[in-house]
Amino acid sequence: MLLQRSARRTWRLPGAPLHAASSMDDLSAALTRSVVGREAAWREQSGALTSGTHPDGAALSITYAVIVPRGAAETSDGTWHTIGRLPRGLASRHGSAVTAAVAHVRSRMDESPIAFRLLPAAFTLGELQEVYELLLNRRLHKASFRRALSSARLVEPTDEWRSEGRGRPAQFFRYVQRRHARVARSLRFDLLGG
């Protein structure tokens, strides 16, 4: 996550005041460009806060979850931090906003091609799995990952192979939009409780 220094050894999430003339979505896009110097790979509104005080005399804050590719150059006073390790000096409601944004991204991964927007048009299955593991924050089983991909017909192979390093070359794939979504078979209460 990208945080900015504010006064007195504290961190804050990047933000900007919304004026009546512009839409929330346009502002979020502009803020992304100004902070990381490029378009977001993926961006969705993930929450809103009214408690506490807000910058620029605003009555509330709207939070967006924004994903940019690895290697996006930070500009101005932004610094990248590891998700899951909220630094000291980050206001607790900013921390909650980060937690909510991460949960939002993970819950949307099954319906939105987030991972593919973080990769070039052609990618290897190993790279794709890396992105999924990064976003979901857990290891995935290689064979299962490929079987699920294949069953969903989500990617298709290209004629290109990566020839670098020592081992067997990896085939490049590209993203293919599905036409019809299957009905998911699931009846789970695993996560419910506590």
Place this chain on the structure above:
Amino acid sequence: MLLQRSARRTWRLPGAPLHAASSMDDLSAALTRSVVGREAAWREQSGALTSGTHPDGAALSITYAVIVPRGAAETSDGTWHTIGRLPRGLASRHGSAVTAAVAHVRSRMDESPIAFRLLPAAFTLGELQEVYELLLNRRLHKASFRRALSSARLVEPTDEWRSEGRGRPAQFFRYVQRRHARVARSLRFDLLGG
């Protein structure tokens, strides 16, 4: 869903202006009380809109998904409508807000005990399944539903039985909070695409 008549044969979602003094959450709770005359069984912020115009000169609108038990008496000008059949005269962004709220509820059902808050402390498994089917908008398999419940140790039987009607009496159960959530085994891309 509960809609209110506005001018010229149009429908709108219930709403209220947020003033600086109150929090969004308090306002949502108060609005619920004023419209349906009781506390919400479950209530979470589900979206925000800035495009278009907003009541009372506001710059944006925050939407909450609010669930109340069946039989909540509507007050003032509210009328209950079936979800999935957006009536003519409902502004399209209000329709989008409803769709988003429904999706939000369904995505939260695995992590939040929504269904149990719609039932009295003691309930039969048939009643519980009815609530799940209503909220998820799909039929569930009776044996699978009970197996999943049992495996999750989400409910426990009481000594009470319902004795009414003709058939075998149904046992009453109560909700039990789980201590530890199991790790869900899932790797699905079924819904991804389009």
Place this chain on the structure above:
DNA sequence: TCAATAGTGTCTGTTAGACATTATGGA
């Protein structure tokens, strides 16, 4: 005894995860 509703036992197809194996390149 019959009808109606609640609850359970068993089978099967699907599939996530484990494990081992093959495939293919460079050193």
Place this chain on the structure above:
DNA sequence: TCCATAATGTCTAACAGACACTATTGA
């Protein structure tokens, strides 16, 4: 030939859904 990495085949445990069955009440 050996090593490293990619890709795949097979087995198993878990489990959702189907189906049939038992259990228990009132009419």
